[in-house]
Amino acid sequence: MTVFENLSSRIRRRGFLAGAAVFATLLAGCAENAPQDTFEPAGPNARKIDGLQRELFYISGIVGIIVLAAVAYAVWKFKDRGQDIPEQTHGNPKLEILLTILPAIILVVVAVPTVSAVFELDKKDNDCIINVTGQQWWWEYDYSGTCGGVEITEPIVTSGELVIPAGTPVLLRITSRDVIHSFWIPRLNGKRDAVPGRLHTLRLEADQPGMYTGQCTEFCGLSHARMRQAAVALTPADFQTWVNNQLEPYSANAPEAGTTAAVGEETFIAQCSRCHQVDDLTTAGKDDAGNDITVPVLAEPDRYVVSGSAPNLTNLMTRTAFAGWTFDLLTEECRDRLWNAPPDEFGALYLQGVTPECFDETNLREWLRNPPAMKPMYTDPNNLAASDGKTRGMPNLNLTQDQIDQLVAYLLERK
Amino acid sequence: MFTTGSKLFFGATALSLVGAIVYSASTDGPSGTMGTIGLLSAAAVFGFLAGINFSNRDGNVPAMQQGVELTSAAAARPVRNSIWPLIAAVGAAGLVVGAVSKPVVFKVAVVAVLAALVEWMVQGWSERASDDPQHNDQVRRRMLYPLEFPILAAAGGGAIVYALSRVLLASDKDLGKIVFGIIAVLVLFGGFVFAGKRHVKRSTVTAVCTVGAVALLGVGVASAVQGQRTIDEHPTTATNSAVCLEEGSEAEIDEHASQDVSAKSSVLAHVYLQSDGSLVVQVTGYTEPPSTLTVPRSTPVTVLFHNDFSSPERLTGRFGTFGTAPEAIQCTTAVNPGKTAFLNFEIPRGNAASSSDLEFLVPGTGSTIVIVVP
Numbered sequence: 001m002t003v004f005e006n007l008s009s010r011i012r013r014r015g016f017l018a019g020a021a022v023f024a025t026l027l028a029g030c031a032e033n034a035p036q037d038t039f040e041p042a043g044p045n046a047r048k049i050d051g052l053q054r055e056l057f058y059i060s061g062i063v064g065i066i067v068l069a070a071v072a073y074a075v076w077k078f079k080d081r082g083q084d085i086p087e088q089t090h091g092n093p094k095l096e097i098l099l100t101i102l103p104a105i106i107l108v109v110v111a112v113p114t115v116s117a118v119f120e121l122d123k124k125d126n127d128c129i130i131n132v133t134g135q136q137w138w139w140e141y142d143y144s145g146t147c148g149g150v151e152i153t154e155p156i157v158t159s160g161e162l163v164i165p166a167g168t169p170v171l172l173r174i175t176s177r178d179v180i181h182s183f184w185i186p187r188l189n190g191k192r193d194a195v196p197g198r199l200h201t202l203r204l205e206a207d208q209p210g211m212y213t214g215q216c217t218e219f220c221g222l223s224h225a226r227m228r229q230a231a232v233a234l235t236p237a238d239f240q241t242w243v244n245n246q247l248e249p250y251s252a253n254a255p256e257a258g259t260t261a262a263v264g265e266e267t268f269i270a271q272c273s274r275c276h277q278v279d280d281l282t283t284a285g286k287d288d289a290g291n292d293i294t295v296p297v298l299a300e301p302d303r304y305v306v307s308g309s310a311p312n313l314t315n316l317m318t319r320t321a322f323a324g325w326t327f328d329l330l331t332e333e334c335r336d337r338l339w340n341a342p343p344d345e346f347g348a349l350y351l352q353g354v355t356p357e358c359f360d361e362t363n364l365r366e367w368l369r370n371p372p373a374m375k376p377m378y379t380d381p382n383n384l385a386a387s388d389g390k391t392r393g394m395p396n397l398n399l400t401q402d403q404i405d406q407l408v409a410y411l412l413e414r415k
Numbered sequence: 416m417f418t419t420g421s422k423l424f425f426g427a428t429a430l431s432l433v434g435a436i437v438y439s440a441s442t443d444g445p446s447g448t449m450g451t452i453g454l455l456s457a458a459a460v461f462g463f464l465a466g467i468n469f470s471n472r473d474g475n476v477p478a479m480q481q482g483v484e485l486t487s488a489a490a491a492r493p494v495r496n497s498i499w500p501l502i503a504a505v506g507a508a509g510l511v512v513g514a515v516s517k518p519v520v521f522k523v524a525v526v527a528v529l530a531a532l533v534e535w536m537v538q539g540w541s542e543r544a545s546d547d548p549q550h551n552d553q554v555r556r557r558m559l560y561p562l563e564f565p566i567l568a569a570a571g572g573g574a575i576v577y578a579l580s581r582v583l584l585a586s587d588k589d590l591g592k593i594v595f596g597i598i599a600v601l602v603l604f605g606g607f608v609f610a611g612k613r614h615v616k617r618s619t620v621t622a623v624c625t626v627g628a629v630a631l632l633g634v635g636v637a638s639a640v641q642g643q644r645t646i647d648e649h650p651t652t653a654t655n656s657a658v659c660l661e662e663g664s665e666a667e668i669d670e671h672a673s674q675d676v677s678a679k680s681s682v683l684a685h686v687y688l689q690s691d692g693s694l695v696v697q698v699t700g701y702t703e704p705p706s707t708l709t710v711p712r713s714t715p716v717t718v719l720f721h722n723d724f725s726s727p728e729r730l731t732g733r734f735g736t737f738g739t740a741p742e743a744i745q746c747t748t749a750v751n752p753g754k755t756a757f758l759n760f761e762i763p764r765g766n767a768a769s770s771s772d773l774e775f776l777v778p779g780t781g782s783t784i785v786i787v788v789p
Contacts, residue, residue, distance in 0.1 A: 129700045133711045142789040144709045145701075155709065155789035171700040177714050197715040197759070198681035201699060277765075300738075301713070302763035308713025 035213045035339075038186040042212060043205040045121055045189040052117045059110060121190070124201060126171035130162065134174070134181030134194035135307035136220060136392045137227035137375070138324035147243070148236055156246045157277075158318075159311040160325035163242055166209045166233040166343075172202045177307040178392075182218035185231045191217050206233035208343040211320075211350075221392065222376045228325040238347030245351070245415070246315055250280030253413050264410025267403050275301040275310035275394075278414065306378075306390045316414040317354040323375055323394075327363040334358035353415045361408060368404045370396045420473035424465030431458035487546070494542055503531035534559070575628070578635020585638035659731040659746035662779035679757055683716040684708055686775055686784065688724045694775065694782035707785040708775070710762055717759045718775075722750040728777050732786070734762050735769030742771050762788050 034040075041047040078086070128147035133140045141163075143156040148165030162185075164170045174183050176194035184191040185204065192202040206212060216227035234242060255261035268276075269283050277299040285295035302308035316322065320330050320338065328335055334357075338349050352358075363374075372379050377393025384391065399407070417425065435454035442450060506527030513521025541555035583591050609620060653659055685697045686708075695704045710716055720730035727749040734743035747756035765788045766773055773786035 124700050125702075126700055129698075131709065131711055133714055140711075142709070142711060144787065144789070145705060155787060157789045173700065175711065175714055175716070177711075195681075197717065199683050199699070199716070200681065296767060298764070298768040300764065300768070308763055 035211075036186045036215070040187060042187040042210070043189065043207055045203055045205060046187055048117050048120055049190055052113055055113055056110060059106065063106065121203070123203065124171055126169045126203060128165065128168055128170040130164070130170060130172055132162070132172045132174045132183060132194070133177055133309070134183065134216065134220075134227075135177040135309055136179065137216070137223040137377075138311060139181075139183065139216075139227070139229045140309060140311065143243075148239055150236070150240045150243050152243055152247075154247055156243065157279075157312040158246070158315065160229060160321055161319045162204075162229065162231045163239065164204060164206065164231055164233055165236050165239040166206045168205065168236070170204045172204060174200045174202060177309055179220050180218050181216045181220045181227070183214070183229070184217045185212050185214035185229070187212045188231055193218060204231060206231065209233050209235055209238070209346040210341075210343055211339055211346075222378060223324065223393065226324050226326040226375050228321075230321075230325060232350060234347045234350065238351060241347075241351055242318070245318060250278065250314070253415060255410060255413055260406055260409040261413050262410075264406035264408070267406045268410055269297055271397055271399065271403065272313075272407070273297045273299055275299055275304055277310075277312045277314070279312070279314040304390055306387050306392045310394070313411065313414055316411055317359075318351075318415055320350075320354070322364070323367055323371070326375060327367060328360055329354045329364065330358050331360045354412070356412065359412060364408055364411070365404055368397075368399055368407055372396055418468060418473040421465050421468040424461050424468055428458050428461040428465055431455070431461055490543065492542075492546060492548070494539075497535060497538055499531045499535035499538065502527055503535065506531055533562075571628075574632060574635075578632050578638075581635045581638040581643075584643035585641050587644065653748070654743075654745050656742070656744045659729070659744045660778050662728070679717075679719055679755070681717075682719045682757065683710065684718045685721060686718050686730055687721045688728055688730070688777050688780065688782070690723050690725065692724060692777075692780040692782060694777060694780070694784050696775075696784050707787045709787045709789065712765050712788045713761065713763050715759065715761045717757050719755055719757050720747050720750060721755050722752055724777075724780070725752055727751050728780070730756070730758060731776050731778060732758060732760055733772065733774050733776070734760060734786070735764070735766070735773045735788075736771040737764055737768055762786075765789055 031037075038046070039050060041050040127149065129145060130147070131142045133142075138159055139162070140157065140159045142158075143152050145152060147170070148168040150165070162172075172183065172192070174192050174194045175198060176196045178196065180196070181194040182191050183194055183202065188204045188206055189202055192200050194200065210233055212231040212233065214229050214231070216224060216229075218224075220227065255265050265281075268278070269281070273281070278297070281297040282294045283297050285293055287293045299310065301310040311322075317329065319325075320335065321328050330338065334355075338346070341349050367374055371377065371394040373396075375393065377391065377395075378384070378387075379391040379393055379395035381389075381395075431454050435451050435458060438454055439447060439451040441447075506524045509520055509524025509527060513519070513524050537555060537558050541551045541558070544551045544554050579595075583595070586594065605623065609615060683698070687695045687697065689695055696708050697704055698708065708718075718730075718732075722728050729747050729749045731744065731746040734745060736742040743762075745758060745760050747758050750756045762773070766786075769788075773788060775784040775786065776782065
């Protein structure tokens with residue numbers, strides 16, 4: 001085989017590989033099940049970003065094509081064919097002025113919609129304010145005041161799913177408890193960093209009821225890839241129902257005496273309540289005089305976890321996933337039904353929460369058996385000296401099968 | 416058998432190894448480990464260099480051709496004067512003096528000895544490189560300029576910065592601004608003059624720069640000897656309830672407290688003490704001031720206090736009593752009218768876990784804002 005044949009074979013092989021890579025990239029753009037697609041905005045803020053990037057893409061595309069065409073022409077036209085070296089010129093004021101003014105005009109044209117969009121996105125007028133706090137590796141949301149006209153009489157603390165009223169500008173006040181995270185729901189708006197000690201705002205608005213997923217986009221440690229979240233948009237009426245449900249007293253869902261769930265409540269208090277709060281949960285105690293009284297069960301995650309926080313489980317089964325919104329609580333069939341529900345049916349389905357028929361026990365059981373095995377976390381007791389024995393994430397509590405059964409029964413009633 | 420160069424490096428290797436053993440045996444803890452590792456690393460490097468020198472016979476002609484060093488043309492030239500033996504001797508004396516007096520003297524002496532050894536060795540080698548003195552100078556420059564220029568530039572720059580900082584610390588704040596404003600103008604003016612007069616003599620420029628540098632270093636040394644002026648501490652916050660729950664006093668007023676721009680740039684809320692003595696909180700996103708301030712638990716947050724009252728006041732935060740720990744109280748320094756101060760704090764648990772109320776207050780005014788921690 002000659003040198004030229006070798007070269008030709010190599011070029012063909014590389015050409016094939018390059019073609020395959022381009023083809024694969026194009027195919028990736030055809031994915032149907034892409035809930036985090038920035039090119040399908042579902043709210044006014046995301047639409048502004050999408051519109052801006054499309055305009056810029058067209059402008060830069062045209063500029064790019066012109067430049068590439070000019071380069072290709074120059075390469076072809078002035079290819080060395082043995083001709084004399086062309087006349088060499090140094091300095092052409094007219095051309096240089098043109099080549100300065102033209103890009104400047106293009107930049108000005110690009111700057112107008114860009115600056116306009118930046119100011120639009122920075123608007124802080126809203127009908128609802130929600131505090132968003134990131135920690136390794138989940139998001140917490142707390143609500144107070146009024147939201148979309150709905151009065152929130154007591155603070156609501158939830159995690160994983162950010163429930164918002166559709167068609168309502170919602171201002172998120174974002175911060176972090178440990179390291180830098182970044183909040184992103186691609187179909188509703190751009191990203192915003194969550195930085196400890198700082199407060200950043202981001203406005204979300206969803207056009208229609210539905211589920212809009214996202215994930216942390218700032219590398220934040222071992223389980224960064226498993227720090228996911230969703231915005232759940234409900235109609236104002238459904239949102240009112242959701243708020244009412246969140247504010248229901250614990251007694252409305254307290255386990256009946258003698259049931260496995262009731263035993264699970266005791267197990268929860270003994271094993272889980274050090275870090276996880278269930279609002280209004282009480283237990284027997286003594287006052288200073290030694291009299292029997294009922295005392296509130298108050299979590300102290302600041303003693304055990306680096307971030308000083310663990311998800312509030314008061315209404316766990318009103319959410320569809322847990323552990324940083326990574327593992328489903330719903331069966332695949334029920335999840336698909338919810339995710340694909342038309343906007344007018346979505347709210348009713350979502351407000352059902354996790355019903356016994358739709359409950360996927362497997363994930364929760366596996367999680368309770370050994371959390372770090374499902375989601376890598378810094379919980380090895382031999383390596384916690386640097387954090388004063390505090391973990392990053394949930395350690396393995398070495399629960400027995402009976403305890404897991406009891407906890408599952410108890411948690412299934414947290415709605 | 417062993418060439419001169421390899422003997423030098425074999426000796427250095429042995430010295431480093433002995434040093435490593437002695438240092439390791441006599442020093443405990445992390446510094447002992449680090450020092451031992453450093454000395455062992457030096458031994459490895461010297462051993463490597465010794466091996467190279469041994470294998471190529473120092474790249475030395477006499478090692479392969481006995482007596483040529485005495486008869487060659489290069490050997491016919493007498494060696495030139497050198498200041499480095501003197502510096503090495505002074506450095507060696509400095510090592511002894513420094514070992515029994517001040518560590519800084521010892522460190523300077525180490526630097527002097529190392530510099531003298533390197534310069535002396537290279538000078539000695541370059542003078543025998545050929546019988547052409549110009550060529551010998553050239554090879555010396557080629558060998559040492561890449562070391563000398565950056566080191567001298569860094570040392571010169573460091574000396575100037577250090578001298579300037581001593582002068583600034585010693586002089587009055589306002590006087591310092593004026594003096595260095597004048598110096599900046601003079602430097603700028605000098606630059607203009609030199610730039611405009613391209614044919615100015617090199618010796619003139621050198622003289623002006625040398626006089627300026629010597630003057631600066633002289634004033635710097637004098638300032639360092641004089642010591643820095645008295646600099647007041649500006650506490651911005653306190654955690655002492657005896658301080659935080661009392662009204663602000665003149666003695667604690669600090670107009671420049673809390674100038675940390677980054678802390679002020681992204682705050683949870685602005686708390687205003689209004690002219691009528693009432694407290695109002697403004698929170699980004701709320702069009703109307705909320706009646707309570709919601710604070711996420713276990714999260715470091717900052718509020719900015721604005722004193723619009725007629726007298727100096729402080730903002731005090733009562734951040735709860737959790738378990739058996741005493742009540743957490745934190746406050747700003749007393750803030751002058753029209754001024755601001757920030758308060759950075761973290762509340763570990765929610766209101767429900769606290770046995771005392773959580774609130775902001777300004778002592779003496781009776782105004783409070785309830786803090787809600789979900």
